[in-house]
Amino acid sequence: MEFNKDLIAASSTPIVLAILLEGDSYGYAIIKRVQELSRGHMEWTDGMLYPVLHRLERLGYIKARWEEAESGRRRKYYRITSQGKAQLAEERKQWQAVDATLRGVWKSLSLLAASTASLAATAAHIDSRTHLHYCGGNII
Amino acid sequence: MEFNKDLIAASSTPIVLAILLEGDSYGYAIIKRVQELSRGHMEWTDGMLYPVLHRLERLGYIKARWEEAESGRRRKYYRITSQGKAQLAEERKQWQAVDATLRGVWKSLSLLAASTASLAATAAHIDSRTHLHYCGGNII
DNA sequence: TTGACATACATAGCACTGCTATGTATATTG
DNA sequence: CAATATACATAGCAGTGCTATGTATGTCAA
Numbered sequence: 001m002e003f004n005k006d007l008i009a010a011s012s013t014p015i016v017l018a019i020l021l022e023g024d025s026y027g028y029a030i031i032k033r034v035q036e037l038s039r040g041h042m043e044w045t046d047g048m049l050y051p052v053l054h055r056l057e058r059l060g061y062i063k064a065r066w067e068e069a070e071s072g073r074r075r076k077y078y079r080i081t082s083q084g085k086a087q088l089a090e091e092r093k094q095w096q097a098v099d100a101t102l103r104g105v106w107k108s109l110s111l112l113a114a115s116t117a118s119l120a121a122t123a124a125h126i127d128s129r130t131h132l133h134y135c136g137g138n139i140i
Numbered sequence: 141m142e143f144n145k146d147l148i149a150a151s152s153t154p155i156v157l158a159i160l161l162e163g164d165s166y167g168y169a170i171i172k173r174v175q176e177l178s179r180g181h182m183e184w185t186d187g188m189l190y191p192v193l194h195r196l197e198r199l200g201y202i203k204a205r206w207e208e209a210e211s212g213r214r215r216k217y218y219r220i221t222s223q224g225k226a227q228l229a230e231e232r233k234q235w236q237a238v239d240a241t242l243r244g245v246w247k248s249l250s251l252l253a254a255s256t257a258s259l260a261a262t263a264a265h266i267d268s269r270t271h272l273h274y275c276g277g278n279i280i
Numbered sequence: 281t282t283g284a285c286a287t288a289c290a291t292a293g294c295a296c297t298g299c300t301a302t303g304t305a306t307a308t309t310g
Numbered sequence: 311c312a313a314t315a316t317a318c319a320t321a322g323c324a325g326t327g328c329t330a331t332g333t334a335t336g337t338c339a340a
Contacts, residue, residue: 010150018245105158
């Protein structure tokens with residue numbers, strides 16, 4: 001699934017910080033985790049993530065250390081700092097405010113759809129998300 | 141409330157398009173609607189919105205026309221195009237995919253918080269959002 | 281009548297961003 | 311031994327847009 005760059009830029013920081021709050025991790029594993037969390041919808045590239053990690057480190061939100069796995073592989077583990085935790089809380093608050101706004105207008109649209117679809121008056125009482133699917137081609 | 145620019149950039153297009161899907165509107169009214177939808181949390185500036193509108197017009201997502209209100213005021217109304225509707229559907233899908241990812245990791249974090257807060261074992265069964273507030277200083 | 285404020289739109293320039301393409305290194309597997 | 315997986319790095323190509331500031335005009339209170 002393709003995502004516009006603004007959305008990736010807006011979401012990568014909170015996603016990375018949240019994943020690191022789960023527990024210390026390294027680049028490759030973070031990419032795998034994102035894939036997992038998104039049910040395979042989001043595929044971050046190496047080239048994208050590492051500059052993000054470097055930036056977060058520069059900003060003081062995370063701290064890096066090199067470790068050697070049992071296999072002998074070197075990994076660069078990142079740990080979220082207390083500053084990073086504060087930032088994540090802030091980013092989360094902002095995301096949720098914007099998400100609520102979007103949901104509000106989408107809900108308003110589904111109500112509009114309901115009022116124009118009198119033939120489906122019974123369906124109007126069903127969960128609005130289901131309702132949207134029901135109206136399919138009519139409106140979003 | 142302050143929002144980082146990436147988040148505004150990522151959300152302004154779907155918000156504008158969705159508001160116009162509710163019905164034709166003009167700049168000033170759109171700003172008021174965003175304010176309303178966000179319960180006053182989001183305050184868009186003129187200087188920000190108009191370039192957005194011009195861009196959306198250039199991209200073919202909206203179409204503009206000048207109208208004169210009864211008071212004699214000239215207003216530039218925007219109408220969403222069918223192309224804009226398609227784009228909104230796509231943007232919505234993307235937003236929801238990313239939102240789901242964020243929710244997934246936040247949920248995972250709340251489960252982590254639950255497992256480390258055995259003294260609050262009873263609260264673990266309460267809605268996770270409430271739970272997060274309950275843990276307040278402990279974790280997000 | 282006049283100035284403050286509300287309504288409504290415009291945009292230059294200052295300030296800046298980051299992902300694609302590409303590369304290195306090394307463990308694992310067929 | 312070559313292909314693939316694991317793991318990290320970054321130059322450069324390609325590009326962005328909001329802040330600060332300005333125009334225009336209707337409304338309202340003193």
